Structures are given as structure tokens and as C-alpha cells.
Amino acid sequence: MSHPIIAVDNWLSNQAMARKLRVLIALGVALLVVLSSVLLAGAARWWQGRSASRALTALQVDLDAEVRLAASGLARRLESVRRDAELVHSLAGDAPAQDLKRVLDRLDSADDIIIVAQDDHGTPLAARGVVVRSGLQALQLGWLGAQGQWVRLGERPMLAVRAPIFQDSPGQRVKVGYVALMLPQLPGQIERLAARQGFAARWLGGDADPAPMADDLRMALWRSDAPVLGEQAFDEGDTQRGVLQKFGSGDEVLSGAILNLPTGSGPVPMRLLLQQNAGWLQDGHAFVIAALLALVTACLLVAVPVSGLARRYFVQPFERLGDALRGDHSVQPTSSPTAGSPHSEFDRLRDMANVLSRENRELRHDSALWSSVFRHAREAICVTDPQGRIEIANSTFLSLCGLGEAETLGQIPGFLVGGTEDATQAEEIWIALRKQGEWNGEVRHVRIGEEFPVCAVSIFAIRDEQGAVQHLAAFFSDNTGHREQEARIQYLAHHDTLTGLPNRARFMERLRTAVQTAERGGRMVALLFIDLDRFKVINDTLGHAVGDELLRTVADRLVRTCESGEVVARSGGDEFVIMLDRLREPADAQRAAEHILAIMAPTARVSGHELAITPSIGIAVYPEHGIDAEELVRNADVAMYYAKSQGRNNCQLFSPRMAELAEESLSLEHALRTAADRDEFILYYQPQIEMATRKLVGVEALIRWNSQQFGMVSPAKFIRIAEECGLILQMGDWVLREACRQRAEWNLAGVADFPIAVNVSALQFRQPEFIRRVEEALQIYGISTTQLELELTESIVMHESGATAAALRRLRDMGVALSIDDFGTGYSSLGYLKHLPIQKLKVDGAFVRGIESDKADRAIVEAIVSLGRALDLTLVAEGVEQRSTITVLSKLGCHVAQGYYYCRPLPAEEFVSWFSQFNGEGKRQFQSATVTPEAH
Numbered sequence: 001m002s003h004p005i006i007a008v009d010n011w012l013s014n015q016a017m018a019r020k021l022r023v024l025i026a027l028g029v030a031l032l033v034v035l036s037s038v039l040l041a042g043a044a045r046w047w048q049g050r051s052a053s054r055a056l057t058a059l060q061v062d063l064d065a066e067v068r069l070a071a072s073g074l075a076r077r078l079e080s081v082r083r084d085a086e087l088v089h090s091l092a093g094d095a096p097a098q099d100l101k102r103v104l105d106r107l108d109s110a111d112d113i114i115i116v117a118q119d120d121h122g123t124p125l126a127a128r129g130v131v132v133r134s135g136l137q138a139l140q141l142g143w144l145g146a147q148g149q150w151v152r153l154g155e156r157p158m159l160a161v162r163a164p165i166f167q168d169s170p171g172q173r174v175k176v177g178y179v180a181l182m183l184p185q186l187p188g189q190i191e192r193l194a195a196r197q198g199f200a201a202r203w204l205g206g207d208a209d210p211a212p213m214a215d216d217l218r219m220a221l222w223r224s225d226a227p228v229l230g231e232q233a234f235d236e237g238d239t240q241r242g243v244l245q246k247f248g249s250g251d252e253v254l255s256g257a258i259l260n261l262p263t264g265s266g267p268v269p270m271r272l273l274l275q276q277n278a279g280w281l282q283d284g285h286a287f288v289i290a291a292l293l294a295l296v297t298a299c300l301l302v303a304v305p306v307s308g309l310a311r312r313y314f315v316q317p318f319e320r321l322g323d324a325l326r327g328d329h330s331v332q333p334t335s336s337p338t339a340g341s342p343h344s345e346f347d348r349l350r351d352m353a354n355v356l357s358r359e360n361r362e363l364r365h366d367s368a369l370w371s372s373v374f375r376h377a378r379e380a381i382c383v384t385d386p387q388g389r390i391e392i393a394n395s396t397f398l399s400l401c402g403l404g405e406a407e408t409l410g411q412i413p414g415f416l417v418g419g420t421e422d423a424t425q426a427e428e429i430w431i432a433l434r435k436q437g438e439w440n441g442e443v444r445h446v447r448i449g450e451e452f453p454v455c456a457v458s459i460f461a462i463r464d465e466q467g468a469v470q471h472l473a474a475f476f477s478d479n480t481g482h483r484e485q486e487a488r489i490q491y492l493a494h495h496d497t498l499t500g501l502p503n504r505a506r507f508m509e510r511l512r513t514a515v516q517t518a519e520r521g522g523r524m525v526a527l528l529f530i531d532l533d534r535f536k537v538i539n540d541t542l543g544h545a546v547g548d549e550l551l552r553t554v555a556d557r558l559v560r561t562c563e564s565g566e567v568v569a570r571s572g573g574d575e576f577v578i579m580l581d582r583l584r585e586p587a588d589a590q591r592a593a594e595h596i597l598a599i600m601a602p603t604a605r606v607s608g609h610e611l612a613i614t615p616s617i618g619i620a621v622y623p624e625h626g627i628d629a630e631e632l633v634r635n636a637d638v639a640m641y642y643a644k645s646q647g648r649n650n651c652q653l654f655s656p657r658m659a660e661l662a663e664e665s666l667s668l669e670h671a672l673r674t675a676a677d678r679d680e681f682i683l684y685y686q687p688q689i690e691m692a693t694r695k696l697v698g699v700e701a702l703i704r705w706n707s708q709q710f711g712m713v714s715p716a717k718f719i720r721i722a723e724e725c726g727l728i729l730q731m732g733d734w735v736l737r738e739a740c741r742q743r744a745e746w747n748l749a750g751v752a753d754f755p756i757a758v759n760v761s762a763l764q765f766r767q768p769e770f771i772r773r774v775e776e777a778l779q780i781y782g783i784s785t786t787q788l789e790l791e792l793t794e795s796i797v798m799h800e801s802g803a804t805a806a807a808l809r810r811l812r813d814m815g816v817a818l819s820i821d822d823f824g825t826g827y828s829s830l831g832y833l834k835h836l837p838i839q840k841l842k843v844d845g846a847f848v849r850g851i852e853s854d855k856a857d858r859a860i861v862e863a864i865v866s867l868g869r870a871l872d873l874t875l876v877a878e879g880v881e882q883r884s885t886i887t888v889l890s891k892l893g894c895h896v897a898q899g900y901y902y903c904r905p906l907p908a909e910e911f912v913s914w915f916s917q918f919n920g921e922g923k924r925q926f927q928s929a930t931v932t933p934e935a936h
């Protein structure tokens with residue numbers, strides 16, 4: 001494909017040639033016009049003659065048929081009229097000639113036919129029909145037959161028929177006259193038929209000799225001197241039927257025809273002169289040709305100025321277009337030109353125009369498309385001049401700035417002019433744009449109008465062909481939401497959602513940093529590990545929502561104790577940690593912990609409850625108790641456990657001995673897991689004595705662990721471990737069955753029928769199958785439900801759930817006695833107590849032991865006793881060690897006592913011995929019996 005500019009150049013260089021060609025073409029066209037005019041004139045003459053001849057032949061056939069049809073119709077009608085006339089005549093019986101008039105009057109005849117009555121000589125007597133009566137005498141009917149003959153009535157030719165009328169007399173038949181019928185309309189029909197074929201028709205005289213038809217014709221056309229140019233007969237030379245002739249002189253040629261009409265065998269031959277309607281050629285071909293030649297000449301004369309005008313208004317604009325195209329290298333023609341051909345030059349130009357138009361359309365489409373993309377982009381976009389002045393900006397950009405277009409255009413975004421928080425940023429951007437042509441990063445200030453949010457920005461330079469920067473385009477995406485989300489995630493990753501305090505992970509980061517700093521500065525860092533005492537009880541009795549609220553209260557108190565730089569965090573559950581980094585000596589940490597104990601001491605009002613909560617605090621100090629954050633936490637935790645083991649609500653500074661104890665605790669737990677399998681648990685029994693009667697009313701079964709590895713382990717130690725590691729369930733189950741077994745054994749041995757009380761942990765009681773397990777134990781050993789008593793903690797019975805109440809009711813209905821153990825240490829809602837199906841309240845030994853020395857303890861015991869008595873419950877005092885305590889308790893109205901004063905917990909055999917002595921029935925011997933489940 002050649003280049004469009006070359007095409008235009010070719011075209012311009014061929015202009016002279018094009019002009020010569022134009023002149024030659026004009027002359028050729030003129031010659032063609034002349035020749036074709038001549039040929040056209042000849043063809044027209046020939047065609048005219050041929051078409052006239054054809055038309056006449058067709059007309060002659062039509063007329064023949066028309067006349068014959070009319071004649072036969074007339075003949076049939078004649079016969080009918082004749083018969084009617086004979087009939088009338090016969091009926092009248094008159095003389096024939098005179099009566100014919102009357103006959104005629106009586107005939108029924110149509111108006112389109114003339115009926116004439118004649119005497120037997122053929123003289124018309126009367127006539128009726130459309131014909132004028134006055135013309136009757138002129139009627140020359142002459143010889144007429146039933147076949148029909150042309151006659152004239154005045155100037156009008158008519159087809160006529162005639163038939164004789166006879167009268168039948170006896171023996172002979174007499175002709176009395178004639179009746180003749182004529183058709184006056186037929187000539188008119190014939191004229192109309194001729195007119196339809198393009199001929200004007202005229203009737204010729206009826207008595208002329210038909211031979212010189214050409215003369216007739218010439219005469220008829222009033223050109224008697226015109227030479228006959230040609231004659232043509234109809235129907236293969238049958239000149240009797242008519243002739244077609246052409247005659248004339250010079251350029252005047254006329255054509256016409258004479259037609260002999262059929263049924264013309266009578267005395268009046270009828271001829272029809274037909275003259276073809278004048279066509280345009282008949283008026284003179286020479287004139288037409290001359291006109292055409294004149295036209296051609298005129299065209300040639302006009303061609304010169306027209307070509308000048310065409311050059312001015314047509315060629316020159318194209319030349320200018322060519323000049324314009326010379327500067328545009330992008331135009332490509334759609335086809336290759338043929339050199340030197342003006343037509344191809346034009347085609348090429350048109351192709352280029354098409355290409356331009358298409359490209360223009362595409363450009364407009366692209367422009368609309370990109371404009372729409374720009375306007376609707378969710379990213380904020382602005383385009384600036386090379387100095388950073390905003391030229392265009394999309395709506396997202398405007399709404400990000402909070403400004404209108406007018407206020408924005410012409411402004412320079414803040415991050416391009418500097419003066420932002422990061423003053424070097426603008427400089428960095430400009431350097432990057434100069435060197436790499438683009439910059440990507442985050443900006444905080446656009447500073448057009450209001451503050452811009454934090455945005456991720458991509459800026460790039462748009463250069464021209466020479467590489468000079470023309471514009472800068474910047475794309476912004478608002479990172480605020482993203483940032484907020486990130487911040488939220490960060491926050492959640494580092495904070496406890498309940499209290500808002502830093503979480504363990506965050507705390508560890510801070511602690512590591514503090515340890516590193518302390519290491520460099522040779523300073524100390526203390527870690528306080530705080531765990532709330534018996535927090536589970538709060539959850540279990542008052543619900544988690546109250547527990548949560550209490551945790552928040554604790555967090556608040558801890559935060560308030562801390563000074564700046566100190567960090568409080570929630571480590572998880574009910575554990576908090578505090579980092580102190582301004583210590584002079586470890587004792588400072590100890591003092592801080594004591595301060596915390598003091599501020600935690602007051603009860604907290606949470607969701608309408610007055611709650612007392614104490615913490616146990618373990619302390620570890622860097623570098624003495626650990627050289628890194630992890631070790632510090634571990635040792636503070638050990639110290640905290642030690643504080644728990646020391647009765648809770650105290651703080652302990654870590655010592656290696658505590659670690660040993662913790663280790664021991666771990667070993668204990670390990671051994672505890674296999675204790676049941678190794679048969680290391682034993683039940684001890686402690687009697688409960690009714691003080692008024694000194695009678696044994698029951699025993700409490702207390703578990704003991706005689707470990708092969710550790711010997712007798714204190715219940716305080718292993719029960720805590722069992723609770724912590726969940727072994728308490730397995731252990732509780734064992735206690736329940738063993739107590740039942742023992743009772744069955746005693747039943748068998750005839751030991752008095754006192755119930756055995758078994759301690760049930762909250763975890764155990766909440767097992768869905770707990771009641772089934774109780775039933776199973778009773779059933780397996782075949783003991784009565786009244787021989788079993790369950791000691792429940794306050795936390796169990798105060799748990800206000802439908803399931804707890806239902807389980808308690810079910811046990812009561814079974815006949816199992818229920819008591820509340822350690823009453824007064826929990827958080828019992830006293831009002832709730834009256835709805836519980838319990839029989840006993842056991843007053844905690846801690847109050848009982850102080851009853852004589854501590855007024856508060858005494859007051860508490862008094863209150864519990866009076867409450868129990870009011871609710872008709874049996875009151876059992878635990879931890880009774882002195883005779884004097886018995887006296888006080890009795891005075892207060894307490895019913896039963898349990899404690900070392902009577903007997904410490906004893907294994908079964910020893911208990912039986914003690915019991916026999918205590919009962920004063922020492923003479924009585926108990927048989928020893930062993931009961932196994934299989935025995936029942």
C-alpha cells in the first residue's frame with residue numbers, strides 16, 4: 001500500500017493530463033450524441049411503420065369480429081320480429097300493405113334497434129326506434145338480406161337486415177311486406193375501438209368503387225399530391241379487406257389505412273378511413289436532430305466555463321485537502337492508486353477521507369470512553385501541568401478534597417509543594433518523577449481546602465515525543481478505611497477486648513524491651529503475677545456476666561494503682577500482670593504488691609452484688625529471678641501458686657524453693673492420675689454428733705491419698721491439683737461408690753444405721769449423668785437412699801439454673817439428704833435458700849474455730865444458726881475442737897458438731913472401734929465383713 005502523501009503528490013502532478021483528457025471526453029460525448037440521434041431517427045421511422053401496421057392488423061381483426069357479432073345478433077332479432085309481425089298480421093286479417101303500420105306499432109321492440117316496416121316493394125311505410133322519423137324517406141334500404149348490409153341513414157352508416165312477412169291463406173302463402181332492423185350504435189363502437197388502437201376513424205362514402213383505395217386514402221388525408229411511399233395489404237395481399245399506405249415527401253411522412261368492413265357484399269360497401277394519431281416523429285425528425293445537435297453544441301460551449309468553475313469549487317478544495325494531508329502522516333489509503341488516472345486519484349482521496357473519518361470516529365469513541373472511565377473511576381485521579389497545577393480532576397478526587405471543581409483547578413496539591421509533616425516528601429517525589437518518571441507512596445496531606453485523608457498515591461509523568469514532561473497524572477486511593485481496619489486488627493492482636501488492657505502478647509513485647517533496657521542500664525524490672533482467688537465461684541454462682549464486670553472492676557483498680565511507665569495487662573482468665581521498672585530493690589516490688597492487695601480489699605459493687613475478691617500475687621524481679629521475660633513470667637507464676645498455697649490473698653517474692661514445690665506439685669499431679677488404679681485412695685470417716693443427745697447422727701466420708709511415691713498426701717494439696725487437672729470427677733465417683741460400699745458393709749455388719757455424707761464438687765454435680773451415677777451406686781450396693789447424704793458447696797446450690805434446681809429436687813424426692821458445706825464462705829443469696837430442697841447447713845470450721853475469740857466469727861455463726869433454724873434446717877458445726885465450743889454452739893441452738901473434739905477422720909475399721917467405744921457399747925463386738933458389688 002503506497003503512502004497517502006505520495007498518492008496526493010501523484011494526483012497533483014497529473015493535473016495537466018487530466019485537463020486534456022477532460023476536453024477529449026467532451027468531444028467524444030458530442031460525437032456520440034450526433035450519431036445516436038441519426039440512428040434514433042431511422043429507428044423511429046421504422047418502428048412507427050411497423051407498429052402502425054401491427055395496430056391496424058389487430059384493429060381489423062377486432063372490427064371484423066365486432067361487426068360479425070353485431071350482424072348475427074341482428075339476424076336473430078330479425079327472425080323474432082318477423083314471426084311476431086306474421087302473427088299480428090294473421091290475427092288482424094287486414095290487407096297486408098296498409099296494415100303493416102299497425103303491425104309495427106304492436107311489435108315490442110328495444111330502443112337500440114330501428115325497426116322499419118316495408119310494403120312488398122320494399123318501400124318504407126313506418127319506422128320506430130331511435131332514428132329520427134323525418135329521415136325515413138331518405139332511407140335507401142335497397143337490397144337487404146338476413147345476413148346484413150351497410151346502409152346510410154343521413155350521414156350515419158348503419159348495419160341493417162330485412163326479411164319478408166308472409167300470410168298463410170288456405171293452399172297458398174302470400175308475401176305481404178318486409179320488416180327491416182338497423183343497428184345505429186355499431187359505428188360508434190367501431191370508432192371507439194379504433195381510437196383505442198391509436199387511430200382516428202372516419203367513414204367514407206358508401207357507393208364508391210373500392211378499387212382505388214390509395215387515392216381514397218390520399219384524398220381522405222387531404223394530401224392528394226403526396227406521393228405514395230409504400231402500400232401494404234392486409235391478410236396476405238387481400239386488398240379487398242383494406243390497405244395500409246405510407247405516403248408523403250421530404251421529411252413529412254404520413255401513414256393511414258382504409259378498411260373494408262365485413263358484410264359489405266351488398267350495394268353499399270362501407271369503408272373506414274383510419275389515420276394514425278400524430279407521433280412526435282411525424283412532426284419532423286430533422287427538427288429533433290437539429291435540436292439535439294444544438295444541445296450538444298450548447299453543452300460544449302458550457303463545458304469550458306463549467307470546467308473553470310469545477311476547478312475552482314471542486315479541484316482546488318481537493319488540492320487544499322491534499323496540502324493538508326501532506327502534513328498528516330497517519331492517513332493510509334484503502335487501495336493503491338493507478339498512476340495517472342484522475343479517477344483513481346479521486347478514489348485515493350476518498351479512501352483517505354474515509355480513513356480519516358473512521359479514525360476520527362474511533363478517536364471520538366476512545367475519547368468518550370476514557371472520559372467516562374476517568375469520571376467514574378473509584379480511584380481519585382487528577383492531572384496537573386508540569387508544575388503540579390491541577391488541570392483536570394475526577395469527581396472522586398473532588399469529593400476526597402471536599403471541594404468543587406472551580407476551587408480545585410489550578411491548585412497545587414500540598415504533597416508537591418512541600419511543607420507537609422514530612423517536609424522531605426515533596427522533594428523526594430519531584431526527584432523520583434525526574435529520574436524514574438513515577439513515584440508511589442503514601443501521602444497524608446493534599447492540602448487543597450480541607451485536610452486530605454491518608455492516601456496511597458501513584459504519580460507518573462506524561463512526556464511528549466521529545467521527552468519533555470507535559471503533565472503529571474496522580475491516582476489516589478483512600479487508605480483511611482484500610483488504616484482503621486489495620487489499626488483495629490493491631491489493637492485486637494495486642495489488647496484484651498473485655499478490659500481494654502494490653503494482652504499477654506503485648507505485655508511480653510513490653511517486658512522484653514524493658515528487660516533489654518534494664519540490662520543496658522543495669523536496672524531492675526519487676527513482674528507481678530496476679531490471680532484472683534476463687535473467681536470461679538463468682539462465675540458459677542452469679543454467672544459470667546457478673547464475672548466479666550468484676551474483671552473490669554479489677555482492671556480499673558489495677559490501672560489506677562500504676563504510675564506512668566508501669567504496664568498492666570490481662571494475661572488471661574482471672575490473671576493480670578504488672579511490670580514495674582523503677583525499682584531500687586526487690587522489696588519495692590513487694591511493697592507495690594501489698595499496695596495492690598490493699599486497694600483490692602474493699603468489696604466491689606457489681607450488678608447489684610457486693611463482692612469481695614482477693615488476689616494472690618507472685619513476684620519475680622529481673623535479674624535476680626530471671627534473666628529474660630519468659631523466665632520472669634514463669635517464676636512469677638510459680639510465686640503466685642505459692643501464694644495460693646499459702647492461703648491466698650497474699651503476695652510472694654519468688655524463691656527457688658517455690659520452684660521446687662511447683663515441681664513437686666507437678667509430680668503429685670502425675671502420680672494422682674494413676675492413684676485410683678493403684679488403689680491408693682482411702683476413705684476416712686469423721687463422725688457428726690448431735691450435741692444435745694451425744695448421739696452419732698452421721699459420718700462424713702473424706703478422701704485420703706496414701707501414695708506409694710509420696711506417702712500420705714494432704715488433701716489440701718491433692719484435691720486442689722485434682723480440681724485443676726479435672727481428676728476431681730473420677731475421684732468424686734470413686735468416693736461415692738466407696739462410701740456406698742462401706743455403708744453396705746456396715747449394714748451387713750450391723751453397724752448403726754447412720755448416713756454417710758459424701759462431698760460433691762461442682763464439676764461433678766454438673767455432669768448430666770450425675771443422678772444416674774448416684775442411683776447406680778445405691779443400687780449396686782443395695783443401700784437405702786436415706787443412708788446417703790450429699791454435701792454440696794454453696795456454688796452448686798446457688799447456681800440459678802433450672803437444671804440445678806431440678807437435680808436437687810430429684811435427689812430430695814429419691815430420699816437422699818442434701819446439705820450445704822462450708823456455709824458462709826461463699827456468696828449465697830439467702831433469699832434463695834428457702835426454695836432449696838436441703839436439710840442441713842454446715843457452718844464452715846473457720847468461723848467455728850473463732851467463735852470464742854472473734855466476735856465477728858461468733859456473729860456469723862449466730863446469724864447462720866438463726867437462719868437455719870428459721871428455715872427448719874439441721875445445723876452442723878464443722879471444725880469443733882474444744883469442749884467450750886460445744887457449749888457455745890449448743891447455746892446458740894446449733895444441732896450437730898463435727899471435729900477433732902469428738903474424733904478426727906478415721907479409716908473404716910478404726911472408726912468402727914471408735915464408734916463402739918463412743919456409744920458406750922464397747923462390750924458389743926462387730927463382725928467384720930467385706931462387701932463387694934458382686935455380693936449384691
Ligand SMILES: Nc1nc2c(ncn2[C@@H]2O[C@H](COP(=O)(O)OP(=O)(O)OP(=O)(O)O)[C@@H](O)[C@H]2O)c(=O)[nH]1
Pocket residue numbers: 498531532533534535536537539543544545546547548551572573574644648
Ligand atoms: N467471667 C469470666 N470468667 C472467666 C473469664 N476467663 C476465664 N474465666 C473463668 O475464671 C475462672 C478462673 O478460675 P481459676 O483461676 O482456675 O480458679 P479460681 O476459682 O480463681 O480459684 P483459684 O485461682 O485457685 O483461687 C474459671 O472459672 C474460668 O472459667 C472471663 O473472661 N470472664
